[in-house]
Amino acid sequence: MQRRHFLRTSAAALSTLSLFSGARAANVWQPPADFGQHPALQPIRGLQGQDLACEAVTVEGHWPEGLRGTLYRNGPALFERAGQRYRHWFDGDGLVQAWRFGGDGRVSHRARFVQTPKFVAEQQAGRFLLPAFGTAIAPQRPIRSADDLNAANTSVLPLPDRLLALWEGGSAFAMDRDTLATRGLVTWSDELAGMPFSAHPKIEPDGTIWNFGSAGGKMVLYQLSAEGALRRHAVFEMPPCAMVHDFVVTQRYLVFLLPPLTLDMQAVRRGDTSFAEAMRWKAPGQAVTTRVLVIDKADFERRRVFELPAEMVFHFANGWDDGDLLTVDYVRSSDAPIGEQRLRAIAHGDHRPGTPSQAALLRLNLRTGDHRVAQGADTLEFPRVDPRVVGQRHRQVFYPAALTPGHEKRFGHDSVLRLDRESGQRDAFTFGPEAVVEEHVFVPRPGSAREGEGWLVGAGYDLRWRSSFATVFNAEHLSDGPVAVARLPYAVPHAFHGQFVAA
Template sequence: MTRMTVMPCDRRTLLRAAAGAALLAGVPLKPLLAAADLAATDGDDWAAAFDAALARDPSLIGWQGNGVERDVADAAVSGAWPAELRGAFYRNGPGSQSVGGRRYRHWFDGDGLVHRWGIGGGRVSYRARYVATRKRMAEAAAGRALTGAFGTHWDGLPFGTPPDAMNPANISVLPLAGKLLALWEAGSAYDLDPATLATAGERVWRRDLAGMPFSAHPKTDPDGTVWNFGVDYPSGRLFVWRVGADGALKRCAEIPERHPGMLHDMAVTERHILFLLAPYTIDPARWGTVPFLDAHRWQPDAPLRAVAVDKDTLAVVRRWELPAGFGFHFGNAWEEADGTIRCDFCLAPDAGLVDRTLRLVMRGERADSAPPRITLITLHPDGRTAVEPLSAGLAEFPRVDPRMVGRRNRALFHLERRVDGTGPWLGAVVRRDMETGAVDRYDHPPGIIAEEMVFVPRPGSQAEGDGWLLGTVLAVGETADRSRTGLALFDAARLSAGPVAQAWLDAPLPLGFHGAFAPA
């Protein structure tokens, strides 16, 4: 093994960072413009194109971006909400997809809208508030866009905006020591009140770390330790955060590895942090002249690099090379006695999902891209690797029982398309047995779009997989104004039986990204 020196964080090098990345989906579609052509169509009326498409296809309502702040004391409940299930389910995502009358050009660009579903006593309440970021407050005061975004840039705006000036805080949430953090990829976390969702301001972990990127996919060990990362763009310097269960910063340091490109997620084993670094990296010649997304170039002949970092020393201890591939999300990772690391990851052969599919949906178009599939990746100590696809087609948003993070898990939960291929986007909830390969699944009726489900352990139980899956669904009506969003609860051991309980609003919510449950 090669061990290398760990370098401390340097805030000054991070202030030139650009925007970060986020999430997923996938549907069939027609050929489209090259990314550079899309970035150059400043005069095109994306809002009019989207509205016309929405009138034909109500399933696009989740990308309209007309999220509103509201409170609902009692959602319309059905089924039996378990008495022992008490707490709050939070989800984050882009709530508004326009600013100053201009529509964003990528799903990842809109301002963060955090949703809170309060659960207890058989009742479900709902609250939504926008994160009062620097960006949102400044643009509201100006009545116009002041900065570009991950996949959008308009004429007349500067490039090279400092990351926290363009931070929409729109990707995920982290309940931590009685607080709630709203997370983005390339800038500060925002502190929110977990009950009211009022924004308290940017989280400053330590004065010299103000503005350091704290990414949107932290991993929490079973003992409550939180691990996260941040990337400095365009240099690709990679930083690791360690935060205690009490919410106090334990460490932030640069590791001896660089990745000047998109990095959305990481995994942890009991001893290591694992990164998969895709060959989708920044072209220095384009940096500072196009949106962050369009500065990237796919390199099909370059490897997907796997890097293992020792949790104690933050030294890189192993590296592997795999065939080119791209993905957003890990389910879990674990390590065997001989040092072999295995992980499940949503792997696609290229980056078409992020640079085509999730961009064109903002114009109401559906663009073909190679779908990510649940894939088991094996990394041997001697450098050998193996890649084994587990799902036949599109699969995303993998989750495990949080008590199994970093340990060998048997149950993996994720979303897929309906088994008959009908219905918009992701419509099936799946439990996959990682030992036998057996699958238990529930296919929502056509017209239901499922969002990421989170696992909630049953109080008092220690058995893996004993608990519930909880997440939101968008029911698409015959017309967009007849759609609505609901919260669905499944017994995680019997998904095929369908939801055991649901709670419905009277209107649709914008589709979001990631969520978390905080027990009462």
């Protein structure tokens, strides 16, 4: 019954999708012949659909003996076809990477595109066939659901028997954990076939997996076992918001921050506007607050909504609850339009300074609605915590950050940063303007129990060598610099998110 209800109420969303699909002409960009020749633009240019592999990656420094396993990464990596280029960074087809760390400092790397129906069809045709999140393209194939547009380009979810490539607007795609071969769409149950499964699932220390999806004014919640079996789900009407990217779990709650983003339907109906271009920030006549949706994990029907001053939120670090006091650790910015312009500019190899994103800590009294937000000063994103404290009170948060003077004039982050939420102390290492640093994940040291005892592992791009690298830090001493660096002989397009799986 829930699925039929969802599909009925999502008809408006699919109709909207069809409107976007009715573009009168392709709203793509034709890059100049020398685009991407500058070292900083090489990862932004992207690949042409080819696999990448290096069985013996060069390692500098001393690889920690206990660090064994695989760092999986996912991000957009194909942006051009037939001399035309997407207008938005989020549009590229997904490339999943596997950095494998063996014993004795052995490191290998493999990257493969997710073989979605969209990717396969456009590879065979040699041109764009379908519209994308940020680029209006007249469809050359039928669009029956969001999965016909699925780029599988945002994150991954490792399960015992498979790896899932994730995208915000549609189903997960299963891949082989060893070969990265694509197995196909994931259906959690017949009732949930085709429903969105977001790119930011939360994994609690006992292995329980929580996730959501949103479309057509509805939200679907998922609770999965550590093995990926569906335990519970629910579908309900959510407060209006054009895009919900991430959320947070605490001991008792699922928490969403819903910024005042709406869709301009007049712009949609013109037929030359993408989904991203039709989003409006604090549109006249619409809500101008950011809503906090709090859902009881034990009973999805118990939902409450609170309001904050308007702010934009993409990513959360973690959260916890203490009686009636809810604490949410996240990254905020004061508006969205400049951010969207910057994301579109990135796809063109351009950089536009904009409103910085900064660490924030929300304390919300669930009984009275009183709240307080403390904000940091550093420009940063992609927060991560020790996976052993997900959904519980934490102390340490790790970020890629922009700390080099003049960073406003350059693309990306140049540093890794650890913030102690109890003492306020900062520990950071800065690579400088010659590197672009991606998200780094925390890996606990085997046998350790203390939060933050382990390694910080992530990837980046070296402008001098025009190649990508992986770095390993002692997470408790970032300022000492990386203990090891693994350097590839090639460049990989910038990825968004990843997970580490211990061997």
